[in-house]
Amino acid sequence: MADVNRGNRPLSPFMLGQYYRPQLNSVTSILTRISGNALIVGAILIAWWLLAASSGVGYFDVVDYMITSWVGDIVMFFSLLGLWFHSLAGCRHLLWDNGFALDMETSDKLGWGIIGLSIVLTILTALIV
Secondary structure (H helix, E strand, O other): OOOOOHHHOOOOHHHHHHHOOOOHHHHHHHHHHHHHHHHHHHHHHHHHHHHHHHHOHHHHHHHHHHHOOHHHHHHHHHHHHHHHHHHHHHHHHHHHHOOOOOOHHHHHHHHHHHHHHHHHHHHHHHHHO
16 A cells, blocks of 8 residues: 655655754764774784784884884874874763753864864874874
8 A cells, every 4th residue: 555645754864964964063973983993993003013022023023114104103193183082072071971061152162172182182292202
């Protein structure tokens, strides 16, 4: 039997991209989850480097060369960015959990602050280290 009431049903999820504009809070929330998962890559590389250091000079030289190559530097730089972003977003969530900064204006300022401060702190940390 045909459904004659098609106009009153909700839209399919693929239609939401045409009508829904992502907000800063949703984007930073998604990036927080992505950065948390991406930190696993940096943690695995550091653990691999430490295991290679305990295995011997020959193996350590191979792993150390891979991590200090330009590809390893890029991965470690973005891991550092992810670490700062994830930490700052976690502090924002602690504020929210305690009932602070829940209005949209303050929340948007915190979102832009997290993005800007994580970039600044990443560059400063990379220059210092």
